[in-house]
Amino acid sequence: MAIPGLRRLDHIGFTVPDLEEAHRFLEDVLGCEYLYSMGPFASDDDWMTEHLNVHPRAVMEELRFFRCGTQAVFEVFQYTAPNQADMLPKNSDHGGHHLALYVDDLDSAVDYLKSKGVTVLGEPTASKGPGEGNRWIYFLAPWGMQFELVSYPHGKAFDRMAAGEASSA
Numbered sequence: 001m002a003i004p005g006l007r008r009l010d011h012i013g014f015t016v017p018d019l020e021e022a023h024r025f026l027e028d029v030l031g032c033e034y035l036y037s038m039g040p041f042a043s044d045d046d047w048m049t050e051h052l053n054v055h056p057r058a059v060m061e062e063l064r065f066f067r068c069g070t071q072a073v074f075e076v077f078q079y080t081a082p083n084q085a086d087m088l089p090k091n092s093d094h095g096g097h098h099l100a101l102y103v104d105d106l107d108s109a110v111d112y113l114k115s116k117g118v119t120v121l122g123e124p125t126a127s128k129g130p131g132e133g134n135r136w137i138y139f140l141a142p143w144g145m146q147f148e149l150v151s152y153p154h155g156k157a158f159d160r161m162a163a164g165e166a167s168s169a
Contacts, residue, residue: 011065012099013075016143017086019062022076025142029116030101032066032074039063055081068101088144098138098146106135106151113139113149130158 016022026032039062042048049056058081066074089096103109106124113120119140127134134152141147152159 011073011075013063013077014099014145015077015079016141016145017078018143019064019076019078021142022078023064026066026068026074026076029113029118030068032068035065035067035073037062037064054079055083057082058084072099072101074099088146091146098148100136100148100150103149103151104153106137106149109149109151110137127156130156130161132157133160 023034027034039060041060042058043056046056048054048058048060052058052060058079061078061080063075063077066076068074091098110120110124121138121140124135124137126132127136133154133156134150136148136150138146138148
């Protein structure tokens with residue numbers, strides 16, 4: 001059973017401490033296309049809590065939409081709120097996360113990020129098991145958010161196994 005009518009991921013939203021810095025990084029480093037902005041938004045009642053699960057006096061200063069590649073859309077927020085936390089979760093924390101971006105050539109993408117002064121974590125890792133054929137690496141946005149580059153130009157073992165199972169059925 002699934003959500004009726006579910007078709008695809010529409011967008012990914014995340015909050016940043018400095019929208020101008022994020023804008024520069026998303027456009028100038030990742031190559032995202034800026035689409036539009038909205039805001040500010042605030043409420044004198046409990047609308048912000050009821051609809052967005054934030055402090056009732058939180059102010060969404062501005063939000064900007066960016067297209068990344070041909071599919072992903074990022075909705076990037078800058079908030080101020082009385083109870084705002086400024087620590088990013090690690091992958092191991094509840095709510096921890098990362099955004100993975102597919103690239104055709106992982107090594108040239110890593111070289112590019114390093115040339116832009118981006119913090120790249122470790123060296124590319126080759127997956128094993130069902131993910132064999134995939135190589136990946138993490139990197140950090142200027143505000144510390146985790147991103148990942150992935151590349152599997154010949155597919156993953158999982159894809160090949162699924163294709164083999166489908167053709168033998």
